[in-house]
Amino acid sequence: MKINIITLGCSKNTADSEHLAGHLRKAGFDIFFDRERNDCDVIIVNTCGFIGDAKQESVNVLLEQIDVKERGRKERKIIAVGCLVERYRDELKAELPEIDAFYGVHQWDEIVRTLKAEFHDRLEAERMQSTPRHYAYLKISEGCNRSCSYCAIPLIRGKHKSRPIEDIVAEARQMVAGGVKELIVIAQDTTYYGLDLYGERRLGELLNRLANESGAEWIRLHYTYPSSFPDDAIDAIARHSNICKYIDIPLQHISSRLLNSMQRGVDRKETLALLEKFREKITDVAIRTTLIVGYPGETEADFEELKEFVCNARFNRMGVFAYSPEEGTPAYKLGDPVSDEEKQRRIDELMEIQEQISLQINEQKVGKTFKTIIDRREGDYFVGRTEQDSPEVDDEVLILPHSSIRIGDFVDATITQALEHDLFAIVTDKK
Numbered sequence: 001m002k003i004n005i006i007t008l009g010c011s012k013n014t015a016d017s018e019h020l021a022g023h024l025r026k027a028g029f030d031i032f033f034d035r036e037r038n039d040c041d042v043i044i045v046n047t048c049g050f051i052g053d054a055k056q057e058s059v060n061v062l063l064e065q066i067d068v069k070e071r072g073r074k075e076r077k078i079i080a081v082g083c084l085v086e087r088y089r090d091e092l093k094a095e096l097p098e099i100d101a102f103y104g105v106h107q108w109d110e111i112v113r114t115l116k117a118e119f120h121d122r123l124e125a126e127r128m129q130s131t132p133r134h135y136a137y138l139k140i141s142e143g144c145n146r147s148c149s150y151c152a153i154p155l156i157r158g159k160h161k162s163r164p165i166e167d168i169v170a171e172a173r174q175m176v177a178g179g180v181k182e183l184i185v186i187a188q189d190t191t192y193y194g195l196d197l198y199g200e201r202r203l204g205e206l207l208n209r210l211a212n213e214s215g216a217e218w219i220r221l222h223y224t225y226p227s228s229f230p231d232d233a234i235d236a237i238a239r240h241s242n243i244c245k246y247i248d249i250p251l252q253h254i255s256s257r258l259l260n261s262m263q264r265g266v267d268r269k270e271t272l273a274l275l276e277k278f279r280e281k282i283t284d285v286a287i288r289t290t291l292i293v294g295y296p297g298e299t300e301a302d303f304e305e306l307k308e309f310v311c312n313a314r315f316n317r318m319g320v321f322a323y324s325p326e327e328g329t330p331a332y333k334l335g336d337p338v339s340d341e342e343k344q345r346r347i348d349e350l351m352e353i354q355e356q357i358s359l360q361i362n363e364q365k366v367g368k369t370f371k372t373i374i375d376r377r378e379g380d381y382f383v384g385r386t387e388q389d390s391p392e393v394d395d396e397v398l399i400l401p402h403s404s405i406r407i408g409d410f411v412d413a414t415i416t417q418a419l420e421h422d423l424f425a426i427v428t429d430k431k
Contacts, residue, residue: 002030003115004040006065007130008058009048011186011222013082014130015139017046020081020108022126027117033130038068042077042115047084049156051324058084066098079103081111086156105157127171132375134408135182135391136175140168140206144188145196146225148252149263149331150295150323153188160189162197165206172214181408182218182373183210184390191225191233204232211240217410218373220390222248226274227265238282244387245282250290254309255302258295263330275313286388288317291350294343295323296334303346310353316361317394318354320347355420362395362418369428372397372413374405384413386423395421402427 003024007017021031032040043065047058062080069076077100085092086104093102103111112119129136144153145160172183185207187193194202210219219242221233226249237243253259256267266274278285291306310318322343325336372384375391381398382405389395397413405411405427413425 001042001115002032002040003042003044004032004035005044005046005130006034006061007046008061009046009050009054009083011137011184012139012188013046013048015137015186016082016105016108017044018127018130018137020044020046020111021128021130023108023112023119024115024117025128026126027112027115029115029117031128038073040076042079044079044081044111047080047082049083049085049087050152051321051326053324055084055088062092062096062099066096069098077101079111079114081105081107083156087152127175129175129178129180131391132408133179134373134375135184136180137186138168138172138175138183138210139163139186140190140193141187145192146189146265147263147330149261150292150326150329152326152329155328157188160192160196162192162194162202164197165194165202165209168206169209169213172210172216176215179408181216181410182220183214183216184220184222185210186222188223189225190221190223191229201228201230201233203230204234204236207233207236207243208240211236211243217242218244218387220244220246222390224249226251226271229274234277234281237285244286245284246286246288246388246390247278247282248288248390252290252292253295253298253302253306255298255305258298258302261297261331261334262292262295286316287313288319288390288394289313289315290319290321292321292323293346293350294336294338296331296337298323298338307350307353310350310357314357314361315354316388317358318350319393320350320354322347358395359418359420362420362423365415365423366418367415369412369414370397370425372399372411372425374399374407374409374411376407382407384411386413395423397423397425399425399427 005017005021007013025031045061048054065078079101080099081103085102089102109119141160141162143158143160191203254268259267325332370386372386374382374384376383384397399413411427414428415423415425417424
């Protein structure tokens, strides 16, 4: 039996799909990820239910698979799983009766057993990688204990549940033994790690263990949270040469009034102090953030404050999202008073500022040499990333072909030209 797994949404979904695939592969199935050929017996769509656009994309993909089934492969089974199902199972069953089965985010064992495979005592026991061989996502916990007013993740994923350090380190070692060179540490909130399991935050200890014991050449930290950011995690990033000097920290806004309404647990002063601490303690740290515009009650004055903040903070990387009202969240009762057109205007203005900052930061790299990992070959170039860039979301380095370059290698790349989101380089020496 051939099974195609289509994964939508974030890297946490990617990790879930990979563990599911591992169980199914061990049972003897032929497993594919995002296979284009129409020859699979089962299609599993791992959906996203985070915001409006992501939900619509998930529905569209399910409709596409139903259409393919009805046009010629009526014996094919379609299974919808994941976040969208967790939130809207009854509605999906009513609207899409052609789907053969629906499973939420805590039913991985049922999916495996439905396909007559063996499920081990935990999802992480098996894994089949869908990312390029040289990097992988390392999921350290499930769920979220935060109460951000706009976010439906706790409704979908439940309470925060940390994995034991020993299990995480063992999985990291196994991935590195299989060829992974870069581990990307992920969770709904990585800075909360350990509080539920050990009674205290243990992200710093986990990072130290991964740096010392995993064998990974790069370890990258994602999805941190600004409230109660653990100092020992900052120290670990600063201390270890194989932990990337990179922090992904969604700040969402800078107005204290809006941060309070968002229930973020920090204000403007604390946010600025944390950014200053990062830059004081971690040499050449790259900071990536995301912001929300159009949140209910965001005035023009609030937006001007946010623009000034972006100008002064000079983030290395930044994304901006339009507020999306989500049923069941505290902010839902506030309505959605900012028009879509106004939200888009605010996004465009912020990104225009950030593009100028990105260009200025990139231009300072011209003539300098950076350790760069090669992700793929595309057209006339090899495409790689520096320590300051995470896969799929950040800048890329375009390198002309060189006899010493292979995908998955680290090379020393000297920057020759800079654009807002791309760097051009030549290889000076293979590491």
